[in-house]
Amino acid sequence: ELKVEQNPLFLSMQEEKNYTIYCNYSTTSDRLYWYRQDPGKSLESLFVLLSNGAVKQEGRLMASLDTKARLSTLHITAAVHDLSATYFCAVERGAQKLVFGQGTRLTINP
Amino acid sequence: DAGVIQSPRHEVTEMGQEVTLRCKPISGHDYLFWYRQTMMRGLELLIYFNNNVPIDDSGMPEDRFSAKMPNASFSTLKIQPSEPRDSAVYFCASSLGGRGLSQETQYFGPGTRLLVL
Numbered sequence: 001e002l003k004v005e006q007n008p009l010f011l012s013m014q015e016e017k018n019y020t021i022y023c024n025y026s027t028t029s030d031r032l033y034w035y036r037q038d039p040g041k042s043l044e045s046l047f048v049l050l051s052n053g054a055v056k057q058e059g060r061l062m063a064s065l066d067t068k069a070r071l072s073t074l075h076i077t078a079a080v081h082d083l084s085a086t087y088f089c090a091v092e093r094g095a096q097k098l099v100f101g102q103g104t105r106l107t108i109n110p
Numbered sequence: 111d112a113g114v115i116q117s118p119r120h121e122v123t124e125m126g127q128e129v130t131l132r133c134k135p136i137s138g139h140d141y142l143f144w145y146r147q148t149m150m151r152g153l154e155l156l157i158y159f160n161n162n163v164p165i166d167d168s169g170m171p172e173d174r175f176s177a178k179m180p181n182a183s184f185s186t187l188k189i190q191p192s193e194p195r196d197s198a199v200y201f202c203a204s205s206l207g208g209r210g211l212s213q214e215t216q217y218f219g220p221g222t223r224l225l226v227l
Contacts, residue, residue, distance in 0.1 A: 098216065
């Protein structure tokens, strides 16, 4: 059974600081997704990582995938308040079936 | 494009009542997914369709839950009879399908917040 674990589950940080969210998964997969969810809202796609070594960047967020280590990271650079949200990673378990991590609730304080 | 549309956005019902949630996927998308989100269990895939055909319903919790997709632009998730433990946010998502960056991304609707009293 595929398990997806995120670390940490809660993260409170100050603006302008850097931090990393980790996503570990238990069985082989070469497709990993990152989503953002604001409180009471839907999920917004951030990144799709399709191969080992893939790196994607959008603004202050950068995601990478190491399929050998079964690990993805979401790095936040010089955080700003607007990035406060819950971030989910999801791993593909067969075509189109996603298993989500627990989510990391990120709070960025001024 | 309007994105994935779900209705109703909020639903409050009493235990034992039938609940029907509705979803209109993005036009041209071949895959449609139903998810449930709760604090205890997180985001769970309930069922998904490809070209209106149910492919995998292994996540459907029990026989009280059923889903249909009569055509490419409409799907329903029905709970009958509803129970308090069904209270959750139910999301519908759709994707193009196939392989490749744009095809595989699942786009989520706004969700239906269901409260069963």
